[in-house]
Amino acid sequence: MSRLDSFIRRMSAQRDCLNWAAEELKGAPGAILELGLGNGRTYDHLRSLFDAEDIYVFDRHVKAHPDCVPDHAHMIIGDFLSTLPKTAEKMTGKAKLAHCDIGSGDKSASLSLSDRIYPHLEPLLQPGALIISDQPFDGEAFEELPVPAGVPANRYYLYRKRI
């Protein structure tokens, strides 16, 4: 499989997971947390699935296509480990979905980031909320869910916060 094949497969898997979550959460109230804006493509996709008013994006900097940048109230700039705790006051128990696109090229650094994010992310989520992540999360509060058909194993990880 070429890198082009693998890239298309990864992007498609990401979309399948987002679409799956939108279907699962249809009609449910709550915020969407997008950890990692990047080029803004998945944010744009989330906007096509959910109300943009409900989507809060976290990233260290804004390097997205200008069309794909949330307004000031929905773009939280800074290190996840400092911005997530700051959001807790307003957001505790409010989110129905977190999409975490937090992996870098460095596998062990990505896993460690995921471990450190977990205690700050978990309180923001409603019972029953979903996490879609490119890194595994390890915590009692979550039940791991099977990925949608066609999504390769160990590429995306799905969790539901226990009720």
Add this chain to the structure above:
Amino acid sequence: MSRLDSFIRRMSAQRDCLNWAAEELKGAPGAILELGLGNGRTYDHLRSLFDAEDIYVFDRHVKAHPDCVPDHAHMIIGDFLSTLPKTAEKMTGKAKLAHCDIGSGDKSASLSLSDRIYPHLEPLLQPGALIISDQPFDGEAFEELPVPAGVPANRYYLYRKRI
């Protein structure tokens, strides 16, 4: 259609065009010219379809994943408009395929680059050679071909050099 949808569609269309060309050119001798290395994903895909020994990559700089960089003899660094003419001595009439991933965000600059590349690219191609390009080429020497089924119009352009 979200930017994620559109991106997946574009990457898939590119792959479909490359796979189509590989099928069309099966068993034919000749070089492959890759104009634009970028991150190296399509170069890696070309390597999965053709003999790497036959693939020559042109780009202004090398910013690809280290696994996707051709060796010194197959990586021609510099502006297309200066490197293509320099290659003519060795390559005239040798190439069976050129893949041109030359568009930038600026549409009129991309079209103008395509026009300026044309006189330098055309002599390197065998009669019957194929061009896959993200920009239209306008020249008597080429016949435009229909894109494979499923590839959106005006996204990729296919040409065959007249015999």
